[in-house]
Amino acid sequence: MKIYFIGAGPGDPELITLKGLNILKQADIVIWAGSLVNPEILTYCRDEVETFDSAGLNYDEVIAIYKKNSEFDGIIARIHTGDPSIYGAIQEQIDFCRKEKIDWEVIPGVSSFQAAAAVLGQELTLPQVSQTVILSRAAGRTPVPEKESIEKLAALKASLILFLSVSQIEKLTEKLAESYGADAPCAVVYRASWPDQKIVRGRLNDIAHRVKAEGITKQALIVVGEVLRAQDEPLFYEKSKLYDPDFSHGCRDAVDEAAGSKTDSKGSRGIS
Numbered sequence: 520m521k522i523y524f525i526g527a528g529p530g531d532p533e534l535i536t537l538k539g540l541n542i543l544k545q546a547d548i549v550i551w552a553g554s555l556v557n558p559e560i561l562t563y564c565r566d567e568v569e570t571f572d573s574a575g576l577n578y579d580e581v582i583a584i585y586k587k588n589s590e591f592d593g594i595i596a597r598i599h600t601g602d603p604s605i606y607g608a609i610q611e612q613i614d615f616c617r618k619e620k621i622d623w624e625v626i627p628g629v630s631s632f633q634a635a636a637a638v639l640g641q642e643l644t645l646p647q648v649s650q651t652v653i654l655s656r657a658a659g660r661t662p663v664p665e666k667e668s669i670e671k672l673a674a675l676k677a678s679l680i681l682f683l684s685v686s687q688i689e690k691l692t693e694k695l696a697e698s699y700g701a702d703a704p705c706a707v708v709y710r711a712s713w714p715d716q717k718i719v720r721g722r723l724n725d726i727a728h729r730v731k732a733e734g735i736t737k738q739a740l741i742v743v744g745e746v747l748r749a750q751d752e753p754l755f756y757e758k759s760k761l762y763d764p765d766f767s768h769g770c771r772d773a774v775d776e777a778a779g780s781k782t783d784s785k786g787s788r789g790i791s
């Protein structure tokens with residue numbers, strides 16, 4: 520038996536990878552997270568597939584399925600929402616496989632934070648604004664280490680994405696405002712890439728009531744950071760060096776305007 524931990528992507532069934540889809544098509548057993556994985560992806564499975572919704576199973580029950588089938592020469596697809604490496608609880612399953620010498624592989628997926636950035640039309644890393652993206656969450660039933668408290672993360676004023684936290688948005692935006700400033704731009708994306716997706720934009724001092732008015736209490740991401748200024752101030756940042764005509768890199772030579780030709784990254788004239 521081989522267990523594949525597959526990222527299903529954020530919701531849109533077309534956002535699973537080709538590799539993930541190919542495994543899903545061959546799988547004998549599929550364990551999927553019904554709460555956030557789009558059931559449409561199950562239509563790709565073989566008719567004989569056995570499926571389990573992990574929303575109703577605890578860890579021991581999932582492990583019991585692995586154990587029961589450990590001698591079976593087939594494929595188990597364990598489908599996680601987004602990318603399995605982010606709040607996916609895969610480590611304990613991988614550790615189990617390592618201990619029991621069960622073959623396994625992780626197939627990454629598109630995380631919801633990437634889908635949220637896409638629907639916001641937002642690059643998260645703008646030159647001179649922020650070159651760092653922090654993925655975190657507010658403490659809930661799962662505590663967050665003190666060194667990663669919201670106050671400490673906010674002090675960096677980097678692009679910040681909070682998972683699993685929208686129910687605490689009022690308290691969080693108050694804390695975030697202490698570092699980012701009360702009028703810092705903020706967005707909440709509910710069910711990014713699903714047909715019922717909602718985008719709420721605002722500032723740290725007004726987004727909480729907008730989110731409440733939309734009735735959003737779960738399945739959403741909070742995005743904060745100066746980069747979001749791009750929504751109402753196009754080109755407020757320094758343009759990327761990557762496509763700057765004056766900048767050479769490994770794959771492209773700079774344009775030497777005076778000579779009308781290109782120079783390579785060492786400054787010598789190239790043939791263009």
Ligand code: SAH
Binds near residue numbers: 530602684712737
């Ligand atoms: N592994 C997942 C995250 C799982 S934790 C990933 O990579 O996206 C579950 C949390 O992810 C939710 O509470 C919500 O904060 C976020 N989330 C998952 N799918 C989402 C979506 N389509 N839109 C917005 N947030 C989503």
